Amino acid sequence: MTQLSISHVGKTYADGTEALRDIQVRANEGEIVAILGGSGCGKTTLLRLVAGLDTPSAGTIAVGGETIAGTHPAISAVFQEPRLLPWLKVGANIAFGGQRLEATERQRRAEALIERIGLAGYGGRWPRDLSGGQSQRVAIARALIGHPGVLLLDEPFSALDPFTRSSLHELVLGLWAELKPTILMVTHDVDEAVTLADRIVVMKPRPGRVHESMTVDLPRPRDRLTSAFEMMKRRVLRTIDRSLDAERPPAARPAGPGGASPWL
Amino acid sequence: MKPIGLVIPVALGLIWEGAVQYGVASGRLMPPPSLLLHATVALARSGELWSHVTATMARIGLGFLFGAAAGTAMGVLNGASPFMRQLLDPTIQALRAIPSLAWVPLFILWLGIFETSKLALIAMGVFFPVYLGVLSAIQGVDRKLIEVGRVFGLTPMGIALRITGPAVLPAWIAALRTGLGLGFMFVVAAELMGASEGLGYLLLDGQQMGRADSILVAMIVFALLGKACDSILVAIGVPLLRWQDTVRARL
Ligand SMILES: Nc1ncnc2c1ncn2[C@@H]1O[C@H](COP(=O)(O)OP(=O)(O)OP(=O)(O)O)[C@@H](O)[C@H]1O
Ligand SMILES: [Mg+2]
Numbered sequence: 146m147t148q149l150s151i152s153h154v155g156k157t158y159a160d161g162t163e164a165l166r167d168i169q170v171r172a173n174e175g176e177i178v179a180i181l182g183g184s185g186c187g188k189t190t191l192l193r194l195v196a197g198l199d200t201p202s203a204g205t206i207a208v209g210g211e212t213i214a215g216t217h218p219a220i221s222a223v224f225q226e227p228r229l230l231p232w233l234k235v236g237a238n239i240a241f242g243g244q245r246l247e248a249t250e251r252q253r254r255a256e257a258l259i260e261r262i263g264l265a266g267y268g269g270r271w272p273r274d275l276s277g278g279q280s281q282r283v284a285i286a287r288a289l290i291g292h293p294g295v296l297l298l299d300e301p302f303s304a305l306d307p308f309t310r311s312s313l314h315e316l317v318l319g320l321w322a323e324l325k326p327t328i329l330m331v332t333h334d335v336d337e338a339v340t341l342a343d344r345i346v347v348m349k350p351r352p353g354r355v356h357e358s359m360t361v362d363l364p365r366p367r368d369r370l371t372s373a374f375e376m377m378k379r380r381v382l383r384t385i386d387r388s389l390d391a392e393r394p395p396a397a398r399p400a401g402p403g404g405a406s407p408w409l
Numbered sequence: 410m411k412p413i414g415l416v417i418p419v420a421l422g423l424i425w426e427g428a429v430q431y432g433v434a435s436g437r438l439m440p441p442p443s444l445l446l447h448a449t450v451a452l453a454r455s456g457e458l459w460s461h462v463t464a465t466m467a468r469i470g471l472g473f474l475f476g477a478a479a480g481t482a483m484g485v486l487n488g489a490s491p492f493m494r495q496l497l498d499p500t501i502q503a504l505r506a507i508p509s510l511a512w513v514p515l516f517i518l519w520l521g522i523f524e525t526s527k528l529a530l531i532a533m534g535v536f537f538p539v540y541l542g543v544l545s546a547i548q549g550v551d552r553k554l555i556e557v558g559r560v561f562g563l564t565p566m567g568i569a570l571r572i573t574g575p576a577v578l579p580a581w582i583a584a585l586r587t588g589l590g591l592g593f594m595f596v597v598a599a600e601l602m603g604a605s606e607g608l609g610y611l612l613l614d615g616q617q618m619g620r621a622d623s624i625l626v627a628m629i630v631f632a633l634l635g636k637a638c639d640s641i642l643v644a645i646g647v648p649l650l651r652w653q654d655t656v657r658a659r660l
Contacts, residue, residue, distance in 0.1 A: 196556075196560055197559070197560075198556050198559060198560070216559050216560055216562065218562055220560075221560065221561070222560050224553070224556075224557075226553070228553050228554060228556075228557050230554060230557065230572070230575070231652050231653070232575040232576075232578075232652040233652075241557075241561060242561050244561050244562045244563060244567075245562055271651075271652050272652075273652070287561075291561075
């Protein structure tokens with residue numbers, strides 16, 4: 146019962162910035178939805194609203210049919226930076242995500258997760274001794290230890306190199322297959338969205354709105370080298386193109402259908 | 410410390426010792442090391458040194474305790490509540506602008522010449538750096554880590570204890586060390602303004618009796634005590650701050 150629905154959500158900050166307008170996104174139980182959009186189109190704002198770290202100015206957000214007000218036990222998050230607590234060792238940082246668990250169960254899951262994320266033997270280390278990719282693995286484990294119904298990912302891979310990024314994609318997909326949380330993720334990487342998501346929501350900025358939502362109908366595990374994958378990517382790129390066109394005044398639009406976007 | 414750091418003090422001591430031995434200088438105003446050692450042993454034998462040391466340490470200890478407790482409590486209060494900060498901080502800052510020693514006459518008038526006014530002076534010296542350190546550390550806690558606490562379901566009290574607390578700890582210990590240093594400064598001032606025992610009294614007595622050796626003994630003991638107390642604070646702090654990358658650079 147952990148379907149996520151964001152209905153008619155708007156957010157205007159105290160300084161008058163309208164970051165989001167009338168956002169409608171729905172993620173079914175166990176689905177991965179990727180929000181794709183350029184910088185400043187309100188992706189982080191949207192995730193913060195769902196996480197309960199900020200309140201919408203309009204509309205409602207519901208988890209499993211229950212409208213949320215503030216943080217919710219079923220919703221967990223991985224941020225753009227690992228945000229590990231530097232005074233807790235790696236094992237304790239993972240366990241920190243399981244506040245609501247009973248202590249022995251928390252311990253048991255933390256130990257299992259350390260192995261699962263490929264950091265066996267690192268439980269007693271300080272976060273300062275981890276690489277960026279390892280830190281983000283720990284952050285993912287911390288977010289999943291409580292078996293959340295909804296997992297929010299705010300570009301958690303954007304600071305990583307392509308090798309590390311692919312291995313983290315695999316990790317997230319593996320854990321997702323085991324625990325089946327509903328995932329709402331934010332990214333500006335088309336490849337990443339097509340690799341991970343069941344559905345892609347393309348946003349456009351000023352104010353942030355949903356431009357188009359599309360289903361990714363590719364079987365898993367997905368192979369980036371297939372033509373189906375390429376076609377899907379192209380479809381997404383075209384949609385982004387159109388969302389940018391819609392932003393430009395009519396005179397500036399490229400003439401004819403074949404006009405390649407200068408942005409891509 | 411490398412042994413090379415000892416070269417200059419030892420050389421100066423030896424030169425001075427030689428100068429006095431061979432009659433180049435009298436050593437009356439600046440006694441050589443051998444005389445200082447002699448004076449220290451004499452003061453220690455008679456038990457006088459210990460009574461001065463205990464008197465001074467009792468004042469520092471109590472004054473530090475009160476000042477640090479008040480500074481921490483006020484820093485936490487004003488750090489936790491913007492309302493309290495707006496209400497109280499301007500007054501505290503205004504009081505801080507008064508050089509602490511300027512309070513001495515008023516303290517003596519209000520609290521008498523004996524222990525209470527001395528403790529008040531020391532406590533005040535400790536209060537301000539601790540207050541400022543705690544307040545600015547609380548205000549500087551990374552909002553992003555607080556959000557982690559919120560997402561994972563900590564209550565505001567849980568966030569205070571498990572996020573803000575550990576995050577503020579290094580700055581708190583640093584502030585306590587600064588406060589302790591000021592406490593030592595103010596205990597000298599307090600004892601100079603009139604006391605019948607204490608290392609500050611030994612200083613004053615040495616000046617009045619023309620005993621440069623007691624003055625120097627008091628100064629050296631002050632240095633040793635100050636260093637020892639600071640090392641105790643550091644020793645308490647180190648195991649709590651092992652997570653810091655900079656533990657050695659900061660302590
Ligand atoms: N606390 C705030 N107060 C005022 N305006 C804000 C605040 N946070 C974000 N904004 C504004 O809201 C808009 C959306 O910001 P947001 O951080 O959600 O974008 P984003 O899509 O996550 O961008 P990026 O890809 O660069 O992370 C921006 O115009 C930003 O300046
Ligand atoms: Mg963002």
